[in-house]
Amino acid sequence: MDFSQTHFELFGLPATYALDRAKLDAAYRELQNTVHPDRFAAQPEAEQRVAMQWAARVNEAYQALKHPVNRGVYLLHLQGIDALDASNTKMAPAFLMQQMEWREAIDEARKSGSVAALDALSDDLRAAHRRIEAHLAERLDIAHDFEAASEAVRQLRFMDKLIAEIGDVYEELES
Amino acid sequence: MALLQISEPGMSTAPHQHRLAVGIDLGTTNSLVATVRSGLAVVLDDEAGRSLLPSVVRYHTNGATDVGFTAQSAQNIDPRNTIVSVKRFMGRGVADIEDAASLPYRFVDAPGMVQLKTAAGVKSPVEVSAEILKVLRERAEVSLGGELVGAVITVPAYFDDAQRQATKDAAQLAGLNVLRLLNEPTAAAIAYGLDNASEGVYAVYDLGGGTFDISILRLSKGVFEVLSTNGDSALGGDDFDQRIFCWMLEQGRFAPLCAGDARLLLTKARDAKEALTEHTDVRVTAMLSTGEMMDATLTQTAFNAMTASLVGKTLAPTRKALRDAGLAVDEVKGVVMVGGSTRMPCIRQAVADFFGQTPLTNLDPDKVVALGAAMQADVLAGNRAGDDWLLLDVIPLSLGLETMGGLTEKVIPRNTTIPTARAQDFTTFKDGQTAMGVHVLQGERELASDCRSLARFELRGIPPMVAGAARIRVTFQVDADGLLSVSAREQSSGVEASVQVKPSYGLGDDDITRMLKDAFTHAKDDMYARALNEQVVDAQGLIAATRAALAEDGALIDAAETAEIEAAIAALEKLISSPDVEPNHHLVIKRGIEALNAVTTGFAQRRMDRNVRRAMAGQKLETFG
Numbered sequence: 001m002d003f004s005q006t007h008f009e010l011f012g013l014p015a016t017y018a019l020d021r022a023k024l025d026a027a028y029r030e031l032q033n034t035v036h037p038d039r040f041a042a043q044p045e046a047e048q049r050v051a052m053q054w055a056a057r058v059n060e061a062y063q064a065l066k067h068p069v070n071r072g073v074y075l076l077h078l079q080g081i082d083a084l085d086a087s088n089t090k091m092a093p094a095f096l097m098q099q100m101e102w103r104e105a106i107d108e109a110r111k112s113g114s115v116a117a118l119d120a121l122s123d124d125l126r127a128a129h130r131r132i133e134a135h136l137a138e139r140l141d142i143a144h145d146f147e148a149a150s151e152a153v154r155q156l157r158f159m160d161k162l163i164a165e166i167g168d169v170y171e172e173l174e175s
Numbered sequence: 176m177a178l179l180q181i182s183e184p185g186m187s188t189a190p191h192q193h194r195l196a197v198g199i200d201l202g203t204t205n206s207l208v209a210t211v212r213s214g215l216a217v218v219l220d221d222e223a224g225r226s227l228l229p230s231v232v233r234y235h236t237n238g239a240t241d242v243g244f245t246a247q248s249a250q251n252i253d254p255r256n257t258i259v260s261v262k263r264f265m266g267r268g269v270a271d272i273e274d275a276a277s278l279p280y281r282f283v284d285a286p287g288m289v290q291l292k293t294a295a296g297v298k299s300p301v302e303v304s305a306e307i308l309k310v311l312r313e314r315a316e317v318s319l320g321g322e323l324v325g326a327v328i329t330v331p332a333y334f335d336d337a338q339r340q341a342t343k344d345a346a347q348l349a350g351l352n353v354l355r356l357l358n359e360p361t362a363a364a365i366a367y368g369l370d371n372a373s374e375g376v377y378a379v380y381d382l383g384g385g386t387f388d389i390s391i392l393r394l395s396k397g398v399f400e401v402l403s404t405n406g407d408s409a410l411g412g413d414d415f416d417q418r419i420f421c422w423m424l425e426q427g428r429f430a431p432l433c434a435g436d437a438r439l440l441l442t443k444a445r446d447a448k449e450a451l452t453e454h455t456d457v458r459v460t461a462m463l464s465t466g467e468m469m470d471a472t473l474t475q476t477a478f479n480a481m482t483a484s485l486v487g488k489t490l491a492p493t494r495k496a497l498r499d500a501g502l503a504v505d506e507v508k509g510v511v512m513v514g515g516s517t518r519m520p521c522i523r524q525a526v527a528d529f530f531g532q533t534p535l536t537n538l539d540p541d542k543v544v545a546l547g548a549a550m551q552a553d554v555l556a557g558n559r560a561g562d563d564w565l566l567l568d569v570i571p572l573s574l575g576l577e578t579m580g581g582l583t584e585k586v587i588p589r590n591t592t593i594p595t596a597r598a599q600d601f602t603t604f605k606d607g608q609t610a611m612g613v614h615v616l617q618g619e620r621e622l623a624s625d626c627r628s629l630a631r632f633e634l635r636g637i638p639p640m641v642a643g644a645a646r647i648r649v650t651f652q653v654d655a656d657g658l659l660s661v662s663a664r665e666q667s668s669g670v671e672a673s674v675q676v677k678p679s680y681g682l683g684d685d686d687i688t689r690m691l692k693d694a695f696t697h698a699k700d701d702m703y704a705r706a707l708n709e710q711v712v713d714a715q716g717l718i719a720a721t722r723a724a725l726a727e728d729g730a731l732i733d734a735a736e737t738a739e740i741e742a743a744i745a746a747l748e749k750l751i752s753s754p755d756v757e758p759n760h761h762l763v764i765k766r767g768i769e770a771l772n773a774v775t776t777g778f779a780q781r782r783m784d785r786n787v788r789r790a791m792a793g794q795k796l797e798t799f800g
Binding site: 001002025030031032034035037038039041042044045046049052053055059062171174 | 194354355395396398494498554555557565566567591592594596652654655716717721768771772773775779780782783786789790
């Protein structure tokens with residue numbers, strides 16, 4: 001196993017934030033078909049062990065590229081930047097304001113027990129998520145503006161937390 | 176340049192004898208064994224032509240056991256020594272069993288897993304399950320006419336590490352080589368998916384006797400990718416019986432029941448539930464040992480009302496699974512029903528309403544898991560070309576560690592595809608701290624005390640440093656069976672500690688050895704002869720596989736490495752050709768096998784690297800072609 005190989009090289013993909021998801025999925029399936037332990041269950045232990053290590057590596061790489069936040073973090077990491085560094089909390093005031101509004105809206109939906117309000121909020125958040133992803137792709141792939149890209153990654157992570165909170169409220173309302 | 180060889184489609188490259196492998200569905204209520212015969216998955220019946228084996232074990236004073244129908248028919252007369260639904264106790268402590276007080280058993284609160292006091296002594300749920308597995312193994316060996324190469328054993332997808340480990344221990348105790356632990360909904364998906372050549376997102380709703388699982392899978396070009404799974408490992412048909420049982424107590428106003436009468440009423444409750452599958456009402460009659468009578472009519476409407484909350488308890492995990500998969504209800508193309516409890520009309524209706532479509536029920540819900548497991552066993556045993564399908568499964572519950580203040584730090588989140596490995600760095604809390612306790616947890620809750628404790632171990636010998644200076648890397652590894660191992664290493668000194676996650680809720684190797692000895696004193700089998708034979712067969716297989724690999728890919732390694740491998744082969748051959756020179760000869764052979772495996776690791780890695788390059792080269796041609 002060549003650990004100097006990047007996740008992108010492993011899947012034979014260009015190292016960009018913009019991603020051809022179909023190609024990633026096809027390469028992932030092809031690699032797992034080759035290395036998965038189920039392919040070696042009747043083989044000697046040494047081969048089974050190597051298969052498990054490889055399959056774990058391929059899974060890790062796939063997770064890192066598949067998820068919007070992870071992919072941003074990984075690309076910035078390749079540039080020597082820790083986007084989620086705890087000391088780096090810079091965030092545009094407008095985004096913070098928007099954040100607070102969403103939080104309040106989630107709270108209201110919880111109190112009023114309105115599933116319809118939650119549904120609408122979910123749609124809003126997902127649309128905003130996609131807009132930030134597009135912005136991140138432009139900053140990273142074209143402008144090579146790593147500072148703005150790091151901020152976009154942090155924003156996406158905030159959004160993921162909000163989406164998870166909505167999930168918790170759904171659960172509360174359902175039980 | 177040498178030309179690459181390509182075999183005929185559907186033929187394996189090295190034609191060999193069909194290897195006998197089975198799939199076993201070790202269920203709460205019933206168990207089954209299936210195999211693939213002439214390319215077709217079939218359930219193996221007993222001599223009387225019955226395919227289901229009731230998961231019931233009765234212990235006699237002389238140590239003998241009855242398993243299956245004989246035991247089942249004795250449960251009213253000998254309830255304390257007749258263990259039913261033992262799966263509910265696997266990997267569980269007394270505190271985990273909510274209805275322990277209403278069960279007729281004498282529980283022993285052993286550290287780790289609960290144990291049961293029987294006429295034949297104290298038994299662990301692992302031993303009880305092993306009795307069931309032994310009967311199925313014998314059924315398969317008689318039916319197939321030979322020793323099994325191995326078995327795929329199914330477990331509920333929502334089983335945690337302790338429950339999985341307990342299941343694997345039981346199989347080992349029953350003399351089975353476990354090819355894989357396979358999640359029940361995934362097994363069902365294989366049977367269904369391959370039958371219908373499906374593509375798209377499917378939900379598998381699996382309500383068994385004692386467990387509920389929901390799995391969301393994407394089927395694409397022969398890959399079964401589990402997107403999410405959820406469930407309740409203590410919810411099943413038994414709970415529906417319990418509701419009828421409570422209704423009976425209300426109707427009959429009986430004096431406190433003895434164990435036999437309680438068991439009788441539970442049996443009647445199950446009969447009534449099954450009758451309501453086809454009738455709108457059922458008359459329930461029983462005569463207790465006290466002479467009290469039960470005679471009342473239960474309508475389907477009343478039954479639906481008393482069990483509505485149970486049905487609701489299956490829908491909450493279903494919603495969670497969909498949310499974790501990031502999917503809406505209308506993106507699910509089909510819903511597969513698995514488990515005998517999905518025969519209940521109220522369940523079918525609730526699932527149809529929830530998903531807005533009629534669920535698929537064309538395969539027998541009792542058999543579909545065993546059939547899928549048999550198909551996977553056939554692949555894993557090496558009987559197929561191997562590129563037919565691939566399963567990518569997930570862990571059902573997050574794995575993590577306890578940190579300062581009793582909080583849980585998640586290392587591997589739930590629904591992570593396995594196998595997987597994750598490392599996370601931790602540091603010391605006090606100046607000069609030289610040891611660190613590692614407490615491994617499973618669950619979603621924030622407080623460590625609310626999660627399941629899987630294991631504790633200590634990393635000692637950390638060089639004294641100021642607080643926060645040490646870098647302790649804890650690595651979690653989950654294998655293809657979903658089983659966890661954890662290791663910890665101090666980065667600057669290289670001090671290391673690791674644990675196979677077994678101690679607190681599974682059984683140690685010593686326990687297994689003791690139980691194996693106990694088991695064999697009652698059996699005609701000679702444990703030693705069997706162990707020696709197993710090692711010889713393993714060694715021969717390893718030598719043949721290594722030789723084949725050398726013949727095919729010898730060019731990948733240099734002369735020195737080849738010589739080293741040849742020497743290890745020769746040494747192992749010498750060991751198996753001079754059997755029985757000492758009483759522990761099987762252990763000597765085992766070490767020879769380990770030695771050969773160790774020297775071939777580098778070779779295996781290079782073969783895999785080459786395979787990956789080939790696969791990716793083909794991939795590029797496909798994408799750009």
